[in-house]
Structure formats: C-alpha cells, structure tokens
Amino acid sequence: MLRGSCHCGAVSFEFREKPEWLTECNCSACRRFGTVWAHGSPENVTVEQKPDASFTYSWGDKSLKFHTCKTCGGTTHWTSVDPDGDKMAVNTRMVPAQDVKDIRVRHFDGADTWRYLD
Template identity: 40%
Template sequence: MEHHGNCHCGAVKLRLPSTPETGISCNCSLCRRHGGPWAYYEFGTVQIDDPQSVLRAYVWGDRTLRTMHCSVCASVTHWEPIDGQLGARHGVNLSNFDPALLASVRVRRFDGADTWTFIDE
C-alpha cells in the first residue's frame, strides 16, 4: 500500500512504496532537533517530487548523508546518501504523513547519541 505525504506548505511531495514495519525515534544531536520518527527504505524506492526545486541539504559529520528540508516551510522531509547509490538506506520523516500512518507503526527508540543500540527492549 502506497502512502502520500508532503512538507507543511505542500511544495515537496513524498510517496512511500509500502507501509513501514517500524519507525525509529533517534536521540542523536541531529534527530533530536529534527524530530521524526524515521522510516527506512531502499534508496530510489521513495518518490520525492520537488517541482519548484525548494529542497535544501544539510551535511555534517562523516559527510556520507544529506538531510533534506523544504526551504519554504523548513519541514525536514528525508535524508539520503550523498553518493546516491541505488539500494543504499534512505530515511523518510513519517511526521510528513497522515497521523493514522504513524499511529499504525511501531516506533522504536534508538540511542544514536551514545551506545548505537535500541533502548526500548
């Protein structure tokens, strides 16, 4: 089942290819500021429409990922690998979708700030 979402102003549209099995709530320095939770898909399987070219990237740390946000409304939409290799992991912010989707997904807590382990089990 596909799911359609968008940034707050609607300039960026997102389409998930399927319902995620889980979402991840991370407490790393970036995720705790941007929110989430994140759902992960194979890079290239999530459709991202940006017809007005409003998406902007933020890159930090080991410079392997870019976190994307709408330059109009500042909604963080997703993160993607900088090298753009198909099949790599791709994170999508579930907060940009119908709240019913988020309510239907188990959200796991991940300690990205310290131990790099799940802290909900």
C-alpha cells in the same frame, strides 16, 4: 504506501513499502528536527518537489544529506551521500497521523551507543 509532504507542499514523497517499524533517533540533528523515520530502499520512494524547493544539510561523518524545504522549514527525508547508497528515510511526521498510528516506533540511541534501546 505512505504519502507525505512538508507543511507548504513544496516537497512531497511516496514511500511504497510497509515499514516494519519507525525510528525515533536522539542524535543532535534528529532530535532538533523532530523526526520519526521510515527507512527503506530508494527504489521504493518517490520524492517530488518544485525546482530548488529544498536544501540539504550534512553533519558528522557527512554520510547523509537531510533534505529540508526552503519555504516552510520541514525536514522531509534523508538520502545517502553515496550515489549507490541502498537506504534512505522519510520523515513520517510529514504523513497523516492516522496512516502511521499502528506502526511500532523504536527508539535509536544515535547520540551515544548507536543501538536501538528496546
């Protein structure tokens, strides 16, 4: 299980899967947010937050909503715009480093080819 939160703690999550790998994407949003994602099923993720603690941002094809804390600015996770979406991701930069240090990081070219680079 991975547990994380934004810097101020207003938004926290539990990711109840062992990710096979983490994804660092170079698209314009992920690069600017500084994220490293653990992807999984929404059924295996719990997000807790104070009321109105975060805002969402969508861009491009608007299929994802990036969730960011209103107080400290940390982007904690993304969800699918489709309510039946079967994927989401948590930002492992919000997880203690020792909890993810042994998980392989794959680099995804979201800026151009839409493929993993390894």
